Amino acid sequence: MSRQGRRDAERSADILDAIAKIERWRADRNQADDMFRSAVMRELGVIGDAVNTLSDEFTSTRPEIPWRSIVDLHNVLTHHYWDTAWALIEQILDDDLGQLRRSIARSGRLSASAPVAENAASPRPRPEGLCHRWMPRARTYCVLPSGHAGGCRSK
Numbered sequence: 001m002s003r004q005g006r007r008d009a010e011r012s013a014d015i016l017d018a019i020a021k022i023e024r025w026r027a028d029r030n031q032a033d034d035m036f037r038s039a040v041m042r043e044l045g046v047i048g049d050a051v052n053t054l055s056d057e058f059t060s061t062r063p064e065i066p067w068r069s070i071v072d073l074h075n076v077l078t079h080h081y082w083d084t085a086w087a088l089i090e091q092i093l094d095d096d097l098g099q100l101r102r103s104i105a106r107s108g109r110l111s112a113s114a115p116v117a118e119n120a121a122s123p124r125p126r127p128e129g130l131c132h133r134w135m136p137r138a139r140t141y142c143v144l145p146s147g148h149a150g151g152c153r154s155k
Contacts, residue, residue, distance in 0.1 A: 006053065008054055008055050008057075008058040011050040011051075011053055011054050012050075012054070012058075012104050012107065014046060014047075014050040015046075015047050015050045015051065015100070015104055016101060016104060016105065018043040018044070018046045018047045018050075019043075019047065019097055019100065019101045020101075021039075021043050022039075022040050022043050022044070022093065022097060023097070023098075023101075025039060025040065026040070026093060037086065037089070040089060040093070041077050041081070041084070041089065044073060044074070044077060044089070044092070045074050045077045045078060047070060047074070047100075048070050048071050048072075048073055048074020048075070048077070049074055051067055051070045051071055051074070052071045052074065054067075058107070061107065062103050062104070062107065064103060065099075065100060065103050065104075069133065069134070070100075072133070072134070073092070073134070076134075088134060129145060129146055130142065130143055130144065130145060130146060131143075131144050131145065131146050131147075131148055131152060132146075133152050
C-alpha cells in the first residue's frame, strides 16, 4: 500500500480524472476565463499531490515521467500561486499533460477513463542535456547541465 492509505491504482485514477477534466474544460472554455484558469491550476495541484504519494515501485516503472517536476509544480501552485506565469501552465497543457495521461494509462494497472482528443499543437523542442527545471521567480528554465549540484541558473 502506498503512503497515506491509498493505492497506486487509486492515485493513478485521480491523475487521469484530473487530466480528463482539464482537457475537457480546455476544449469547452475560453482560456482567458479566470474560472477556467483557477480550475486548471487546482487540478494540476491534484495531479501533483497524487504523484507525491505514489509508491517508489510505481514511479520506477515509468522513468520517462519527470515525477519530481510534477511535485515541484504542485508546490509552486500551492505556495507561490501569485508567482505562477500562465504561459508556464499553457506550456504544460500543450507539451506534457497528454504524455502523462498516456504513460499512466499504459502502466497496465488501469486504463484512461475516457478517450480525450489529442492536442493538435506540436510539443516545443527542449534542449538536450540541460536541467530545464522551471524557476518561477526568474520565469524561465534552468540552463545548467542535467544533474548539476546547486541552484538552477538562467541565461
